[in-house]
Amino acid sequence: MNNKEIVAKAIHQVVAEQLSFEQVVQLLENPKSPEHGDVAFPTFALAKAFRKAPQMIAADLAETIDGAAFEKIEVVGPYLNFFMSKGAVSQQVLHDILKQGTHFGDASIGQGQNVPIDMSSPNIAKPISMGHLRSTVIGNSLGLILEKVGYNPVRINHLGDWGTQFGKLIVAYKKWGSEEAVKAQPINELLRLYVEFHEQAEENKALEDEARAWFKKLEDNDEEALRLWKWFKEESMKEFNKIYDMLDISFDSLNGEAFYNDKMDEVVELLEEKHLLKEDQGAEIVDLSAYDLNPALIRKSDGATLYITRDMAAALYRKRTYEFAKSLYVVGNEQSYHFKQLKAVLKEMGFAWSDDMQHIPFGLITKDGKKLSTRKGKIVLLEEVLNEAIESANDQISEKNPGLENKAEVAKQVGVGAVVFHDLKNDRLNNFDFTLEEVVRFEGETGPYVQYARARAMSILRKANFTVSTEQDYVLTDEGSWEVVKLLQQYPEVVLAAAEKYEPSIIAKHAIKLSQAFNKYYANTKILAEDDQKEARLALVYAVTQLIKEDLRLLGLKAPDQM
Template sequence: MKTKEQFAADLEKQFGEYLDRNSIFHLIEVPKQPEHGDLAFPCYPLAGKMRRNPALIAQKAANELETNDYEKVEAVGAYLNVFLNKQQTANAILQKIIQEEQNYGNSQGGQGEVVAIDMSSPNIAKPFSLGHLRSTVIGNSLALIAEKCGYKTVRINHLGDWGTQFGKLIAAYKKWGSEEKVKKNTIKELLALYIRFHEEAEQSPELEEEGRFWFKQLEEGDEDAEALWKWFREESLREFDKIYKLLGISFDSDEGEAFYNDKMQHIIDVLTEKQLLTESEGAMVVELSEDNLPPCLIKKSDGATLYATRDLAAAVYRRETYQFSKSVYVVGNEQSLHFQQLKAVLRKMDYSWWEDIRHVSFGMILKEGKKMSTRKGKVVLLEDILQEAIELAKNNIEEKNPGLADKQSVAETVGVGAVIFHDLKNHRHNDIEFSLEDMLRVEGETGPYVQYTFARACSLLRKGEYQPAADEVIGCDLEAWPVVKLLDVFPTVVHRAAEQDDPSQIAKYVIDLAQAFNKYYAGTRILEEGKWKGQRLGLTFAVSVVLEEGLRLLGITAPEEM
């Protein structure tokens, strides 16, 4: 009875001197062509360690591998390929999934260490735009994947609640704002004021100076400025909470940039003590020429602190508070230079943990091929998109399954899930073209397609009155073998997604599994009475478990009926 785990154990007997079992396990591949075997081990990583040709290593391993429990073992170039005993292997894999259910694919690699994840982080007094979706859903998925791999996570919503934009907003409100209008429609009215400020500033550049003045007032604790700032913040959080509730996301901390105001002086003191600060045109900077980076600006010529100063204070605070083993920042590609500077300054400050800082970058969501900009008013509101997706999903339900119970709840699950899946199925580095129609299709590589496959599996299990039993023997017919092989690699996919900070690995996997199961379903009468019925339902149950868990790791709920 050989599975991927046992294949790794067999290889460890030969190569344990050079690679541990875990490394071997994660190197094992599933060949794209069935005629090349069920599992394949590439011998390239051993070539340097063993100082031998990888093809010779593969041939020697094939000769020495016991074939009693394998149907066939062969060396093809640098690959060692094995064909598994389908009945025994399927039984082992499916029993494991039935026994472990949602714990299938769990690992303890993280050993309870803490991962701090800086994610979402919208700016207050601005609407939660579609542009903030990526950081929010990528960060949440990475947290869920890390937890499955044995880490403890701290989700941090580092709100953009400080900076010169608030000086601009206060100046705009004082010039053109109406308390009545702002109270009636807070975020949209504040956005209109912000946009107007930038439009007017193009004609009257002195407005920029006025914005800087009001931010300086805010920094110095001016009562009027502070009262407006608090009001803007509270109203924004109320609006954001509606979005987070729809997305099913919560945070362990929502301390924004302002929280670090009283912690920045410590950073400046340490930089001064270590003689790292240099004056440049009246401003204070840390020179980073030895890292081939531009200077990191710590303090402006007017004494105002900057984004970098606050991020340094935040990094030190998080290390002291959470004792993280990794601190992950899920922030767009355009901030790459900032995080290179951040790490370089922390290294110069002699913080040994600077290497534990990771910038998980991502591309933009484009509308008709163009970036969306808040200051120019070219913004798509995420709440509007989610509500539209829910309405479209509801219309689909009314058309195809009008008798469905709790239609609103299912529509929310499908609509929101479609938006999340459309983001996460793309590699995070890629830009994404926004298309609501594409997201909600029940055919193709979409969230609703995977959800519908899960709901179909649940329907079959209900009709077949299937009850999983840990000791049942589940073989498989030949048609089911591609599905079984995919189920076997789920733990590897989770590991790879964690290692590469890449939820798209899981999104692509659940699409593959859904497609393989639907192909099996199309050619097999799963509920037909006979000796295979129980085994086919056992396979269906295993598929339902893995699809549901895969979607959960993306932050998506799987409805049992659609």
């Protein structure tokens, strides 16, 4: 039971006729300052029922509430401030964490149900840029968080492996490319050709017609077009996998856009059967005025299908294949309208499960305040950023701990982790500007700071030769440890909130707060002092190492034992 539930239970025993247990829980607040206790209850909601001023109600309740679970209950005007029994709470929390380790905070609300997560989804023949980082790491973290609360995540890399850009690429390759150049540096060369096409096409409009003709050949299974398309795809995947390996991210499905080519006719047939298709200037649309949305364009006048048709085919396929409880699309904020239309069309078709599809939008990463763009070749390559981050981490570790044995491995864990953590500590809807120097610092609200706090805690345990005992009762009553104990105790609620809101930043913020609280405790407490509290203090340090490690894991980061 958490502090709010303990307080709510004590209050509810005396106001059961006026408020339900749930209503009491809803009214409870977290005081801004520790001097005002651990939980506060405002009595305004009882004024009408008791026909008294809230201040008087607070004074009366303080006399009648069972105070066994509290050190004291203070009345401050209309508020009741509850100070929890530090000994009882610390004993319970430390016992639970020492027994469960990193499984503390696990839940079973998902009941093993499938949750497809559409994430990452780079375009073939284009590099994975910093722009792809967010979808990739947010999607991966959500998978780990949902798994912790009992769901079965299915990570889907919906590759951009179809479309007119392949016509452009084939034209560019045949005019200005070579097999040797592509094999030597697949993505760089394919990107160069893509950019070259756009530059040339500004002067020579006929190139666009050539590109459309080659894409038509690809759609018609022309042998040369298919061979080049498959080759571009294979070479691209080799490059992509290097980056996914660095991030330690893998996928359960690589079914991209091309996979749904033969599945779109069924979607159009279903729409026809349900009399939902209307003709508009030669094109076919679905009227969504009932949803206050523009019509969904399903098929253009030349018979070509669109993104929405493909996404409908993908949604149907995923429902049939995974019988999902939820289906998540970790895609940028700018696609919000598309997903509203997609869900509305599926709803019109009678698929009630479209309500279980959720767009998980996120803001932009900018560089020097400007959006990153591929078409003009202004791009920040993710692989380069990760390598620079590893190098920066390596320099700092060499300075701090020159004799560290597995320095290269730790530098990789810290450097890559720094980039991922910086992304995930930001509320996902916020835009943020990326500066490498800010990200790979061992001070401030950074990944290396959190990793270093845990490494420091691990060194204390090694020095003390601490052995975990689940039989022993560890009790702490001092103010210094209390701030740490409260953050440990909140953990199950933190995990549930992150899962319910699809918000990894809740986990990252907990990791920062716990690291800060531990560092403050470490600075002000002689943890290894030989007295009767030494073992309890070490149990607290051990609990901190377990939950920081789990916080980092849920974000997709490693937790080195030494740094």
